[in-house]
Amino acid sequence: MTSPQRQQTMHGSAQTALYIEDLTVEFDGFRAVDELTLLVDYGGIHGIIGPNGAGKTTVMDVITGVTKPRAGTVLLDRTHDVIGMHLSDRAAHGIGRKFQKPSVFEHLTVRENIALGVREYPDSLLREVLRGGGPAKRARVDEVLDTIALAAVADAEAGTLAHGQKQWLEIGMVLARDPRVLMLDEPVAGMSNTEREATAELLQRLRSPERAILLVEHDMQFVGQVSDRVSVMHEGKLLADGTMDQVTSDPEVVRVYLGR
Amino acid sequence: MRRRSFLKAVGVSGAAMSAPGIILPAWSQDTVKVGCLFSSSGAMANIEGRLNYVVQMAAQEINRNGGVLGRQIEVVTTDPGSDWPLYGQQGRQLIQEERVAATFGCWTSASRKAVLPVVEENDSLLYYPLHFEGEENSANVVYMNSPPASSVLPALEYLMSDNGGKARRFYMLGSDYVWPRTINDQLKGYWQQEYGIEPDAWREQYVPVGHADFQSLVNDIKRFADESGEQPIVVLTVVGNSIPNFFQEYINQGISALDVPVLGLDVVEADLEGLDTEPLVGHLNCWAYLQNAPGERNQQFLDAWASYVNENDVPFRPDVSIDPMVSTYDGVHMWAMAAEKAGSFDVPEVRSAFPGISFACPSGYDIKLTADNNYVHRGVFIGSVNRNQGFDIVWQSPETTVPVPYSPYI
Amino acid sequence: MRAGKIVLCLLLLVLATFVPVQAADIDRQGLVGIWCAGDDAERRDSFAAMLSQVESADEPTRQWVQSVLSAYREGDLFCTAETAFRPAGEAYENVLTGERVDALPADANAPFLNIPLRRALEPVSRAVTLVVSPEAAERLGAADGLSRSLGVVPPALIEELYATEPDARVRSALEQVLVGVWLASGDPADQQRAIAALAADPTRQNLTTLERFVDGAEGSLSPSVEAAADEALSKVKLTVQASDILTVLYHGLSYGSVLFLAALGLAVIFGLMGVINLAQAEFVMIGAYVTWFVQEALKVVAPDLLDAYIFIAIPFAFLGPALVGVLMEWGVVRHLYHRPLLTLLATWAVSLLLINIVRVSIGTQNLSFYTPEYLKSGFTVFSEFAITWTRLLSIFFAALALVGTLFVLYRTRFGLRVRATTQNRRMSGCVGVSTRRTDSMAFAFGSGLAGIAGLALSNIYNVNPTMGTSLIIDSFIVVVVGGVGSVLGTAVAALGIGELNAFIEPQYGAVASKVIVLLAVILFIQQKPNGLFPPKGRR
Amino acid sequence: MMTAFVHSISGEGPRDRAYLAVVMLLVLVVFAVPLLGLSPLASTPLGLDGYQVNLIGQVMAFALLALSLDLVWGYAGYLSLGHGLFFAIGGYLVGMHMIKLAYVGQSGVPTFLNYMGLSEFPFYWSGMEHFWVALLGALLLTALVSFVIGFLAFRSRVVGVYFAILSQAFVYVAMLIMSRNDTGFGGNNGITGFQSLFGVPLSAIESKVWLATASALVTLLTLILLRRLTRGPVGKLLVGVRDDEDRLRVLGYETLWLKIAVWCGSGLLAAIAGMLYVPQVQVASPQLLSPMLSIEIAVWVAIGGRGYLYGAIIGAILVNILKFWLTRFMPELWPFILSGAVLLVVVVLRNGLMDPGPTFRFLFESVRRQKVAGKGEGA
Numbered sequence A: 001m002t003s004p005q006r007q008q009t010m011h012g013s014a015q016t017a018l019y020i021e022d023l024t025v026e027f028d029g030f031r032a033v034d035e036l037t038l039l040v041d042y043g044g045i046h047g048i049i050g051p052n053g054a055g056k057t058t059v060m061d062v063i064t065g066v067t068k069p070r071a072g073t074v075l076l077d078r079t080h081d082v083i084g085m086h087l088s089d090r091a092a093h094g095i096g097r098k099f100q101k102p103s104v105f106e107h108l109t110v111r112e113n114i115a116l117g118v119r120e121y122p123d124s125l126l127r128e129v130l131r132g133g134g135p136a137k138r139a140r141v142d143e144v145l146d147t148i149a150l151a152a153v154a155d156a157e158a159g160t161l162a163h164g165q166k167q168w169l170e171i172g173m174v175l176a177r178d179p180r181v182l183m184l185d186e187p188v189a190g191m192s193n194t195e196r197e198a199t200a201e202l203l204q205r206l207r208s209p210e211r212a213i214l215l216v217e218h219d220m221q222f223v224g225q226v227s228d229r230v231s232v233m234h235e236g237k238l239l240a241d242g243t244m245d246q247v248t249s250d251p252e253v254v255r256v257y258l259g260r
Numbered sequence B: 001m002r003r004r005s006f007l008k009a010v011g012v013s014g015a016a017m018s019a020p021g022i023i024l025p026a027w028s029q030d031t032v033k034v035g036c037l038f039s040s041s042g043a044m045a046n047i048e049g050r051l052n053y054v055v056q057m058a059a060q061e062i063n064r065n066g067g068v069l070g071r072q073i074e075v076v077t078t079d080p081g082s083d084w085p086l087y088g089q090q091g092r093q094l095i096q097e098e099r100v101a102a103t104f105g106c107w108t109s110a111s112r113k114a115v116l117p118v119v120e121e122n123d124s125l126l127y128y129p130l131h132f133e134g135e136e137n138s139a140n141v142v143y144m145n146s147p148p149a150s151s152v153l154p155a156l157e158y159l160m161s162d163n164g165g166k167a168r169r170f171y172m173l174g175s176d177y178v179w180p181r182t183i184n185d186q187l188k189g190y191w192q193q194e195y196g197i198e199p200d201a202w203r204e205q206y207v208p209v210g211h212a213d214f215q216s217l218v219n220d221i222k223r224f225a226d227e228s229g230e231q232p233i234v235v236l237t238v239v240g241n242s243i244p245n246f247f248q249e250y251i252n253q254g255i256s257a258l259d260v261p262v263l264g265l266d267v268v269e270a271d272l273e274g275l276d277t278e279p280l281v282g283h284l285n286c287w288a289y290l291q292n293a294p295g296e297r298n299q300q301f302l303d304a305w306a307s308y309v310n311e312n313d314v315p316f317r318p319d320v321s322i323d324p325m326v327s328t329y330d331g332v333h334m335w336a337m338a339a340e341k342a343g344s345f346d347v348p349e350v351r352s353a354f355p356g357i358s359f360a361c362p363s364g365y366d367i368k369l370t371a372d373n374n375y376v377h378r379g380v381f382i383g384s385v386n387r388n389q390g391f392d393i394v395w396q397s398p399e400t401t402v403p404v405p406y407s408p409y410i
Numbered sequence C: 001m002r003a004g005k006i007v008l009c010l011l012l013l014v015l016a017t018f019v020p021v022q023a024a025d026i027d028r029q030g031l032v033g034i035w036c037a038g039d040d041a042e043r044r045d046s047f048a049a050m051l052s053q054v055e056s057a058d059e060p061t062r063q064w065v066q067s068v069l070s071a072y073r074e075g076d077l078f079c080t081a082e083t084a085f086r087p088a089g090e091a092y093e094n095v096l097t098g099e100r101v102d103a104l105p106a107d108a109n110a111p112f113l114n115i116p117l118r119r120a121l122e123p124v125s126r127a128v129t130l131v132v133s134p135e136a137a138e139r140l141g142a143a144d145g146l147s148r149s150l151g152v153v154p155p156a157l158i159e160e161l162y163a164t165e166p167d168a169r170v171r172s173a174l175e176q177v178l179v180g181v182w183l184a185s186g187d188p189a190d191q192q193r194a195i196a197a198l199a200a201d202p203t204r205q206n207l208t209t210l211e212r213f214v215d216g217a218e219g220s221l222s223p224s225v226e227a228a229a230d231e232a233l234s235k236v237k238l239t240v241q242a243s244d245i246l247t248v249l250y251h252g253l254s255y256g257s258v259l260f261l262a263a264l265g266l267a268v269i270f271g272l273m274g275v276i277n278l279a280q281a282e283f284v285m286i287g288a289y290v291t292w293f294v295q296e297a298l299k300v301v302a303p304d305l306l307d308a309y310i311f312i313a314i315p316f317a318f319l320g321p322a323l324v325g326v327l328m329e330w331g332v333v334r335h336l337y338h339r340p341l342l343t344l345l346a347t348w349a350v351s352l353l354l355i356n357i358v359r360v361s362i363g364t365q366n367l368s369f370y371t372p373e374y375l376k377s378g379f380t381v382f383s384e385f386a387i388t389w390t391r392l393l394s395i396f397f398a399a400l401a402l403v404g405t406l407f408v409l410y411r412t413r414f415g416l417r418v419r420a421t422t423q424n425r426r427m428s429g430c431v432g433v434s435t436r437r438t439d440s441m442a443f444a445f446g447s448g449l450a451g452i453a454g455l456a457l458s459n460i461y462n463v464n465p466t467m468g469t470s471l472i473i474d475s476f477i478v479v480v481v482g483g484v485g486s487v488l489g490t491a492v493a494a495l496g497i498g499e500l501n502a503f504i505e506p507q508y509g510a511v512a513s514k515v516i517v518l519l520a521v522i523l524f525i526q527q528k529p530n531g532l533f534p535p536k537g538r539r
Numbered sequence D: 001m002m003t004a005f006v007h008s009i010s011g012e013g014p015r016d017r018a019y020l021a022v023v024m025l026l027v028l029v030v031f032a033v034p035l036l037g038l039s040p041l042a043s044t045p046l047g048l049d050g051y052q053v054n055l056i057g058q059v060m061a062f063a064l065l066a067l068s069l070d071l072v073w074g075y076a077g078y079l080s081l082g083h084g085l086f087f088a089i090g091g092y093l094v095g096m097h098m099i100k101l102a103y104v105g106q107s108g109v110p111t112f113l114n115y116m117g118l119s120e121f122p123f124y125w126s127g128m129e130h131f132w133v134a135l136l137g138a139l140l141l142t143a144l145v146s147f148v149i150g151f152l153a154f155r156s157r158v159v160g161v162y163f164a165i166l167s168q169a170f171v172y173v174a175m176l177i178m179s180r181n182d183t184g185f186g187g188n189n190g191i192t193g194f195q196s197l198f199g200v201p202l203s204a205i206e207s208k209v210w211l212a213t214a215s216a217l218v219t220l221l222t223l224i225l226l227r228r229l230t231r232g233p234v235g236k237l238l239v240g241v242r243d244d245e246d247r248l249r250v251l252g253y254e255t256l257w258l259k260i261a262v263w264c265g266s267g268l269l270a271a272i273a274g275m276l277y278v279p280q281v282q283v284a285s286p287q288l289l290s291p292m293l294s295i296e297i298a299v300w301v302a303i304g305g306r307g308y309l310y311g312a313i314i315g316a317i318l319v320n321i322l323k324f325w326l327t328r329f330m331p332e333l334w335p336f337i338l339s340g341a342v343l344l345v346v347v348v349l350r351n352g353l354m355d356p357g358p359t360f361r362f363l364f365e366s367v368r369r370q371k372v373a374g375k376g377e378g379a
Helices: A004-008 A056-064 A088-093 A110-117 A125-131 A134-148 A163-175 A193-206 A220-226 A244-249 A251-258 B002-022 B047-066 B086-098 B109-121 B149-159 B177-193 B215-226 B242-252 B296-312 B325-344 B349-354 C004-017 C028-037 C040-053 C059-071 C115-132 C134-145 C154-163 C168-185 C188-200 C205-217 C223-273 C280-301 C303-331 C340-361 C389-411 C414-421 C425-430 C433-458 C469-482 C486-506 C510-527 D003-006 D012-037 D048-073 D084-102 D111-113 D131-155 D160-179 D205-231 D233-249 D255-281 D290-304 D309-328 D335-349 D356-375
Strands: A016-027 A030-041 A044-048 A071-076 A095-098 A180-184 A212-216 A229-234 A237-242 B031-035 B072-077 B102-105 B126-128 B141-143 B169-175 B202-207 B232-237 B262-264 B284-287 B358-360 B365-369 B381-385 B391-398 C084-088 C091-094 C378-383 C383-388
Touching: A004 A030, A004 D111, A004 D205, A016 A056, A016 A212, A030 A212, A030 A229, A030 A237, A044 A056, A044 A220, A044 D356, A056 A088, A056 A095, A056 A180, A056 A212, A071 A244, A071 C134, A088 A095, A088 D233, A110 A134, A110 A163, A110 C414, A110 D233, A125 D233, A134 A163, A134 C378, A134 C414, A134 D012, A163 A193, A163 B177, A193 A220, A212 C040, A220 B047, A220 B284, A229 A244, A229 D205, A237 A244, A237 A251, A237 C154, A244 A251, B002 C389, B031 B047, B031 B086, B031 B141, B031 B325, B047 B072, B047 B296, B047 B325, B047 C134, B047 D335, B086 B109, B086 D048, B086 D160, B086 D309, B102 B109, B102 B325, B109 B126, B126 C188, B141 B325, B141 C188, B149 B177, B149 B262, B149 B391, B169 B177, B177 B202, B177 B215, B177 B232, B202 B215, B202 C084, B202 C510, B215 B232, B215 B242, B215 C205, B215 C414, B232 B365, B242 B262, B242 C389, B262 C340, B284 C028, B296 B325, B325 B349, B325 B358, C028 C040, C028 C084, C040 C115, C059 C115, C059 C340, C115 C134, C134 C168, C154 C168, C168 C188, C188 C205, C188 C223, C205 C223, C223 C280, C223 C378, C223 C383, C223 C389, C223 C414, C223 C433, C280 C303, C280 C340, C280 C433, C280 D335, C303 C340, C340 D160, C340 D290, C340 D335, C378 C389, C378 C469, C383 C389, C389 C414, C389 C433, C389 C486, C414 C425, C414 C433, C469 C486, C486 C510, C486 D233, C510 D048, C510 D160, D012 D048, D012 D309, D048 D205, D048 D233, D048 D255, D048 D290, D048 D309, D084 D131, D084 D160, D084 D255, D084 D290, D131 D160, D131 D255, D160 D290, D205 D233, D205 D309, D309 D335
Parallel strands: A044 A212, A044 A229, A095 A180, A180 A212, B031 B072, B031 B102, B102 B126, B126 B141, B169 B202, B169 B232, B232 B262, B262 B284
Antiparallel strands: A016 A030, A016 A071, A229 A237, B284 B381, B358 B365, B381 B391, C084 C091, C378 C383
16 A cells, blocks of 8 residues: 555546556456656546557556555546545546446436436435435536437436447446546457447547546557547556557557557 | 247146045045144254154054044155255145144154145145144144243252252253243243242253254353352253254263263253263153153053154164154144044044043053143153163153143243 | 273183183184174173183184184174185185185174173283284273273283283383273372373373272372372363363364365456355255266276376366356346346246256265275364364365465456456456456356365265255355455454354354354454455445 | 325325325235134125235335345346345344243253254354244344445455345355254254244234234335335445445445445344244245245345336235245246246336336436446556
8 A cells, every 4th residue: 555655646637537557456466557757637538558468448447446455556637545545435526437338227227327426425426316306416417418428318327328339328427427547458349430420429529627547448449539648558568658640659559469 | 849849848838736626525535634743854854754654654553443533544645855945845745635623743843834835725634743842822723742831940940859869950052943042941930939049050052953063051050060069950942953063062072961961951862872971871851751651551561662663664763763753643633533532533632532542652651642732631751861872761640740831930 | 890800811821820711712613603603792802702711722722713713703704504605805715714706605794793792802802913013003992992992801911912012002002001001000100101102192081080090099099199180180171171172272273274165266257247146056066966976986997097087087177167157147147246136036946947957967965986995084183172073175176266265366367357247247348358257257166166165065965956955045144244245354254254163163062052152253254244254446 | 104105205206106006005015914814804895804814914024125135136237046045144143032932941952953963052043932032042143244245245255246146145155054854943944833822823814914914114214214215315326336335445335344334224123024934834944045045035126126116015915925926826927927927027027017118217227338448448
């Protein structure tokens, strides 16, 4: 765990949403993430690419709290120690994530799914359950429904949605709490071209100066299309960092990843 | 379709709830019903299950001779599945729905305690064929077997006599429930009051009902025996399948009846079925009937059982007969005699006919009921395990003993 | 009381030396008459009298006494009004006339020997063997048995035999018999000898003897004897304590091996498919039943091989349950792989079904198993630490199952497929492993292992339809503690729980030990939710 | 109030009709039992005798027990194979109350306390002659026990089969403890010898009728309450826990407390069921804690169909009536029929008799299967 002193010091610039330093994750001796240092800034879309097993999803798992790292620091807004935070507190601090496979609640309607993402009383589950569900919540749900363009199917059970719609719905659930760090794990996997275009547009709509978007995606073209900055990971390490053009011209990247 | 199946389900349950109402009292027809409450599944099935067939055999005998009060006996069998509350439930079913004139049932005290409120609130009769801890005397239960004072104590007296080996130290090992605990409490009082034996001469251990691994405990018995002092014995009150498991371990650890004899208070012939009894020769038990009881009447009973088993494909051995079987058999006959004497199946009248009823029991004794209580006066046998998975008779009481329901030693 | 008897016998012996017995020959008819029909006191007296005569009797009489005595002891002496018979091969021999009959007379029956009579007879018959037998091994057995109780056997006779005994082992066994006499003699030299003999055989019984000697002789001992006694006492005490600890450890090991056998198949199936098979305990039961069928078949087909039935049954006890396992996997489990909670209920239903099929078709009675001679009782390692053969056999089977399972999993193609599927089901499917067939075979394998457990348990526990129910929760606990699907973890957990149980049970009783073990396990799961040996890889 | 919830139902699907039918059935029982059991109608052929009333009452208590399990299993996805524990807490406490009542104004204690060498009731029996003490005691004890179990299990994230086995281990331990004579609750025999409850002798038909009616009424009210609860925000969250707990946690929900709350609530319902059940069978014994009973509760819910509440009730009613009847007429057949029914429902129908679309469920499962497989793969 990070010492209090470290939390007080400044890491990165005022623009830095996430500060990741020397992050190491091990599974039975296998280093999935190896001393990774990475900065994610507000206002942009930061893509992470890399071959299978590079550790991209694991990084997200650590930030979300699903996986505990062996060592390293993850700071939010340069002050909040994310790793020490309780899993459910991270959402309250504005960290939201869409999983790789669409994780929506298939037995609930689209509207109910999104409503789960809205919290009127973030501090008390009891109050949320007893008093939540007022007009403010409904308004927010409608707002999100419009953003992700699923208003037409708002009352359908999520299980009946098409694959692409489920992806958007999950983004919507996360979006409902207006996250400051939005992590998207392969949002366009398995999508048709039209759906992909719609997703790209959605991402542009989500862009905001108060929000950092972290995108893990296999589809290089898509990453290039939407990202401001791209990091390349390989075997748990950061290989290259920069714009899409910069990293694609990096000889090391070409060797391990593109030129395979 | 969904809805239809649902409605059907509701319909079935509705029918199930209301149908029993039309069953009329059994003795309005030309048969009279009696009920059986013995488990044919679960932990007690092996020993208890055979009693169902004994009731049927006895009923068959009575029916061949014209029935009771001119009516044929019809036996209603249940399966409480070794589940104590279910005995109560099914007893209620037998009494209130089947309108049985009497019920024969229960092995463990726990099951009897579950049926007790049922027979009492309905003023019905339960014939209980097991020897047990006593301390109970219900007007609605006929105790076909003996309370401890007239069953356990004679055996103890024998073991403590010169002829029995002068036991003065006791290892009490029992299943953890009321029968073993009460027996042991009575024994401790008995030893203290009658022999002045101090508490350091005994050790008491209880295992859960159904306990199977006796390795450590048998080893502990060995230690107890090797400690200084006089002749030790084991007073064994484990029940059910713990009995053969215990003896198997006793054999394996090589303790013989000469070193530390075992008085197995619930051990019957059936418990020895799966065992090589050669190394067990000499261990003792104590019942109101043993298969080797001398006399023509026993032979007749054994023959009747064997042919009943063979004719009806009964899933129990034709050549093994145990006390609770005979007690159950006695019970059916004694109930029939009481009903004949009363000229009625009504419980109060049948009950008032009890005093003086006497039955020629296969054990060789003429067992009887008196006006004192509902305990049957029976003889006592002490048996010693022989090589043929049976018991030789070591001692038997000259006459039937007077049952003492409440022990003076607690 | 016993001491009184000894004094009485000594008196008799003294009398006997004063009144020389002219006719050393034994009154055979009188003896048989008393043995068959005398009351208890007459019979007991006759034993002592016979013993005093047998020493001086001629060889045929000695042989006669020994054979009739052993028949009597075994309950094989069948009395009639005039004489008695003993079995001789297929026929019976009239012990008085020596004539043979094919069948016993109708009125022949073996007289019942109560415990005091048998206690009196036992030492006498041993003493007779000591006097009569030319075989050192037989004499050794007899001498060993005598150390428990001399009964009516005069100590002087044993001292005499001790003085003339040529075999060293028999002599040292006789020393154990004589310690009581020596200690009581008051002669420091004898007492020293006795103490040395007691120290040489550090059993709890000898510990008790020593303690009683030291306590009872308060201050009346010579200093050297007292010092020797104290030294011997502390040595014997230490040895007995050490053997007690080893005994508990061994009990833990043997109980642990039972747990391991019951849990192993469960662990394999659970590890591979995430399926908890509540019918696993019933496969144990089926294994035991198959063993019984093999035994019964051998009785008919090849009675000579009956002694080896346990080993002959191994493949059958494996294949029988394995077959049932395949059927169950095919009919039930494979439809439920992704609904583990429902599998729990479905396998419970199967267990109920199996129990009741066996109950209805075979019955609820305990099955009778033949115990081969080599499995009866056991041997003493040292002091109180004794090993029984049946328990050792179950440990052997547990070791066999452990090694066999490790071999199958790590050295065969099937094992490779199982491990691959356990680690990554989808990937294995992609690289051409038929996960369906692997599941089916692994289920069969796990079921077969349970069958082996049933085989191993058939000589320890009762075999009946519900024999498994008491095992099932214990084996789950083992699997949970061991870690999903880890064979080694299962072994370590079974051993640990077995030992824990063995240490608690003698102190606090069987109920408490179960409760404490379960609570310990629940707390353990708090610390290590995935067991001792958590599954490898990411989940 | 009745109309309120009838109107609150939005759709008119088969599920809602089934729910209504079950509500109607329970309402019918609530009214019919006193009417046919006590009024002059009792002596007509339509009337119910004590046995039938008692049977209905027991089945209703079981229905409540099944409801309590469906809440944690059908909604939160946690299968408890140890719900007998809470059932028994309620049962034993009401048993203690009735025993204490029988000894009011008398010296002496029940024989099982005598055996322990006690001549007076130990301290934890004090006040038990008042029903409210027993009720409060049962609820507090259940809350405490369920909280401890829930906290231990949920905190270390014990899920699925592990949770089921763990809960079974708890009930098994409890059975072993309660089977000991020295524990002080009658050991293996349990507590028997009850006389009366609320001044009505238990042998009187009145007590049977009121107990049965109370059981049906409590079940009815619980059904309505849980229906409202599960269709509201709590229900949505529970479905979330069941279907994808990680998703819910990452959305910022502390599922630990939610699960503990629902688990404790379910335990309390089971305890109330026990309090209704024991006066009707007149014995509280360790059999209430037998693993077999706890599994059977799950069987009722599985056969009725989990996740619909009314399915649990239907399952409990059907299975138990079948059991009472078969163990009487064809005792040999009962285990075969029970196991056959479980296999049929689990393997073929997949989610019980009340599930509207097993085929739909099957399709959904196969989709989910891919999802699960995909998750396992990782980055």
